Amino acid sequence: MRIVGRFAWVFFVVATLCLLGSAYLSARRSAARVDAIEVADLQSLGGGLRAGFREIWAAKGEAAAIAFLDVARKDAPEGTFLAQWVPGPAQSPVRVEEAPGGRRASVALPLTTPTGVEGAIVLTRRLPDTRAILREELLAELGPAATLAVAGLLLVVVLGGLLIGGPLHRIAAQARRIGAGDLSQRLREDAPGELGELKRTLNTMCDQLVSARDQLEREETLRLETLQQLRHLDRLGTIGTIASGVAHELGTPLNVVMLWAHSLTHRELGPAQVRDAGAMIARQVDKMTAIVRQLLGFARRDGGARAPVALADVAHEAERLLGHLARKARCRVVVEVDGEGPVVRADRAQLVQVVTNLLVNALHAMPDGGAVVLRVGERREGEQRWASLEVADEGVGMPEAVAARVFEPFFTTKAAGKGTGLGLAVAKGIVDEHDGTLSVTSVEGEGTTFELRLPALDGTA
Amino acid sequence: MDHSSLLDAPVRVLLAEDDLDLRAVLRELLTQQSYEVLSAGSGSEMLAMLSAAARGALPRPDVILSDVNMPGLSGLDLLRAVRLAGWTTPVVLMTAFPEERVYARAHQHGAFALLEKPLAAARLLTVLSQALGRAAA
Numbered sequence: 001m002r003i004v005g006r007f008a009w010v011f012f013v014v015a016t017l018c019l020l021g022s023a024y025l026s027a028r029r030s031a032a033r034v035d036a037i038e039v040a041d042l043q044s045l046g047g048g049l050r051a052g053f054r055e056i057w058a059a060k061g062e063a064a065a066i067a068f069l070d071v072a073r074k075d076a077p078e079g080t081f082l083a084q085w086v087p088g089p090a091q092s093p094v095r096v097e098e099a100p101g102g103r104r105a106s107v108a109l110p111l112t113t114p115t116g117v118e119g120a121i122v123l124t125r126r127l128p129d130t131r132a133i134l135r136e137e138l139l140a141e142l143g144p145a146a147t148l149a150v151a152g153l154l155l156v157v158v159l160g161g162l163l164i165g166g167p168l169h170r171i172a173a174q175a176r177r178i179g180a181g182d183l184s185q186r187l188r189e190d191a192p193g194e195l196g197e198l199k200r201t202l203n204t205m206c207d208q209l210v211s212a213r214d215q216l217e218r219e220e221t222l223r224l225e226t227l228q229q230l231r232h233l234d235r236l237g238t239i240g241t242i243a244s245g246v247a248h249e250l251g252t253p254l255n256v257v258m259l260w261a262h263s264l265t266h267r268e269l270g271p272a273q274v275r276d277a278g279a280m281i282a283r284q285v286d287k288m289t290a291i292v293r294q295l296l297g298f299a300r301r302d303g304g305a306r307a308p309v310a311l312a313d314v315a316h317e318a319e320r321l322l323g324h325l326a327r328k329a330r331c332r333v334v335v336e337v338d339g340e341g342p343v344v345r346a347d348r349a350q351l352v353q354v355v356t357n358l359l360v361n362a363l364h365a366m367p368d369g370g371a372v373v374l375r376v377g378e379r380r381e382g383e384q385r386w387a388s389l390e391v392a393d394e395g396v397g398m399p400e401a402v403a404a405r406v407f408e409p410f411f412t413t414k415a416a417g418k419g420t421g422l423g424l425a426v427a428k429g430i431v432d433e434h435d436g437t438l439s440v441t442s443v444e445g446e447g448t449t450f451e452l453r454l455p456a457l458d459g460t461a
Numbered sequence: 462m463d464h465s466s467l468l469d470a471p472v473r474v475l476l477a478e479d480d481l482d483l484r485a486v487l488r489e490l491l492t493q494q495s496y497e498v499l500s501a502g503s504g505s506e507m508l509a510m511l512s513a514a515a516r517g518a519l520p521r522p523d524v525i526l527s528d529v530n531m532p533g534l535s536g537l538d539l540l541r542a543v544r545l546a547g548w549t550t551p552v553v554l555m556t557a558f559p560e561e562r563v564y565a566r567a568h569q570h571g572a573f574a575l576l577e578k579p580l581a582a583a584r585l586l587t588v589l590s591q592a593l594g595r596a597a598a
Contacts, residue, residue: 248530248557248578252480255579259486262582267493280482327530328558 003168004160012153019148023141027134034128035105039094042081042107042123049083050109050121058114065113069121087119096127103127167195174202183210227429234426235353239299241325241360248324249291253284294321298352308457309348311387312341315374318355322363330369333359338377342387344454350430354438357423358391358450365395365448378456385456386436390449397444406440471497472593475522477507477539478555479531487526490582496589504534508542515546522550524592529556529563529575537563540570551592555580 049072057065069083091108098104105127108120174187183206187199239246260277263269269277298321312335319326319333326333344351355374362372375390398406405411409425424438431438436454474496478484481502488498499522501507507527513519525543529536536554543552551573556563559577567575573592576585 251557251578252483256480256482256486258579259483259490259582263486263490263493266582280486284482327532 004157004165007160007164008153008156011156012149015152016145016149019141019145020138023138023145024134026141027137030137031130031133034133035096038125038127039096039105039107042105042125043094043109045081046083046107046109046121046123049123050111053085053121054111054114062113062115081123081125084122084124085119086122087117089118091120091122101126102129164195167191167199171195171198171202174206178202178206178209183213230422231350231353231426231430234357234422235299237423238353238356238360239295242322242356246291246295246324248328250288253287257281257284297349298356306345306347308343309346309351310341310343311351311389311454312337312376314348314351314355315376315389317352318359319374321352321356322359325360326363326372329363329366331363331366332371333374334371335374336376338375341376342378342385342456344387344434344436345457346434346454347430351434354427354430354452355389355391357427358452361423361450362391362393362395362448365393365397367396370394379453386453387456389452391452392447392449394447397442397446397448399444400442403440403442403448407438471495472524473497473499473520473522474589475507475510475525475550476500477502477504477525477527477531477536479503479528490585491589494586504531504536504539504542507539508534511543511546511548524573524589525550525552526589527552527554529554529567530558537566537570540567540572544570553588553592 049069052068052072053065056068066085069085073081073083086108090110093108093110095106095108096103097106103126104124106122106124108122110118110120112118170187174185177183177185186203186206189196189200189203191199260281264274264277294317315335315337319335323333359372359374366372371394373390373392375388375392377388379386379388406424407428409422411425428438431452431454434454436452439451439453440448441451442448472495474491476484476487476491476498478487478500479502484500484502488500491498497520499510499519501510504527507525510519511522514521527536527539534542536556540552540554543550552571553574553576554567554572555576555578557578559575564575574588576588
């Protein structure tokens with residue numbers, strides 16, 4: 001409503017000034033008219049006196065004529081005019097002048113006496129005070145002017161409030177709602193003119209915002225789905241890598257079962273031997289079940305909820321998953337844990353995927369065998385406690401230019417068909433989502449160390 | 462059995478396998494077939510047993526059965542060491558990773574056969590008999 005208030009004040013001041021100006025001009029006009037009437041009176045009066053003066057001069061002489069002028073003056077109401085015979089050259093016919101005691105108007109009527117004397121009858125009269133007239137007129141105008149201005153002010157306040165203040169208030173409220181993210185309301189588009197256009201523009205903007213927001217939501221959903229699929233693909237890729245290891249891991253207990261079955265079917269065994277054989281077979285089946293369960297757990301598509309996870313457990317699980325691949329590559333995997341090891345809040349399956357990716361890379365970096373150390377510990381950076389898991393290999397290392405790009409999607413130094421180039425990008429994505437960091441340091445010919453850092457939780461799992 | 466009566470002495474198999482359960486069942490299977498089984502858990506343990514046999518501290522084996530993938534000395538390393546030490550005993554290797562490279566090296570160092578895991582009992586026994594037949598011939 002402040003805009004209407006300000007507008008009303010401006011209107012009030014301008015209207016008052018206009019009315020006062022108009023009153024002043026009208027008063028000035030009145031004053032001028034009064035002067036003109038006085039002068040005309042003097043002229044008509046002078047005309048009569050001049051005729052009388054000439055006749056009396058002709059009949060009774062100069063003295064009687066001058067006396068006639070005095071008598072005429074005395075007959076007139078007190079102090080209204082002064083009439084004089086002024087012999088001499090012609091004077092200006094009408095003169096208005098300031099004199100001591102007020103303004104005066106003089107009218108000169110030229111006359112030639114019957115005796116041939118040139119002169120003029122001069123009538124002088126005091127004029128009413130212009131300031132007094134102005135004051136009077138202004139006082140008379142002031143009342144109606146003030147009434148008009150106040151009435152106008154009230155009209156502006158009421159109509160302005162109805163026609164501008166209200167709609168503006170609603171528009172402002174709508175703008176605030178939009179700013180706060182509420183796009184459900186629309187303004188009624190009933191107002192004509194600029195306000196109506198403003199409302200229509202605001203409604204159109206609102207519609208566009210809604211459609212843009214929907215589009216954004218659809219794209220975000222799609223992006224998340226794609227990311228999920230990408231991670232699943234990466235996991236399946238890792239499973240392909242570890243498949244031969246798993247085959248061997250399953251192969252041995254399977255072989256034991258098979259050979260026992262052969263013994264049981266081809267030989268007469270004593271009861272004790274049969275019991276031993278049964279127990280042995282049961283143990284192999286347990287082993288195989290554990291392996292299959294681990295693999296299925298790793299391949300599971302949907303990420304589980306976040307929960308406290310001991311980083312050391314993650315390291316051990318990655319080591320178990322890739323143990324055979326490592327042995328086949330003539331590599332040793334060593335897990336070193338500082339004390340009890342830190343605990344983090346994380347999706348365990350995703351963390352296992354990250355560490356597995358790092359471990360597969362480490363094994364691939366050591367074609368001639370060696371040791372990979374999974375080092376689990378805690379780092380402090382000021383107030384921040386970080387849970388750290390390092391994967392350090394003794395492999396070929398990589399040049400700086402390669403190390404700088406390892407987290408880029410589809411960047412790979414492996415032969416075509418050997419790696420997707422997604423493993424480290426996926427790992428980095430998962431770590432970022434956990435508010436952690438994934439970094440790499442590498443020395444060519446000495447080895448590479450990846451370090452995963454996540455915010456450490458208090459206490460242990 | 463045929464081979465034992467033929468040689469008039471128990472046939473000795475020297476077995477190297479790092480998986481305890483598999484070693485146990487192989488020992489059981491071979492013992493049932495009247496083989497005398499001496500088993501080792503690793504390649505280096507088997508090398509020690511072979512040098513003991515060379516000194517006469519242990520009976521000489523008639524056939525060697527070894528896993529390829531073992532921690533430390535692999536089956537292929539063992540095969541080379543056996544040949545370098547001058548043993549002509551037939552060697553049968555077993556592997557879960559039957560790759561071209563492994564076949565080539567096994568052949569190069571004179572392995573009698575390379576069996577793929579999982580092992581079929583009948584196939585294993587046949588190959589062992591063949592190895593012994595060749596050794597006897």
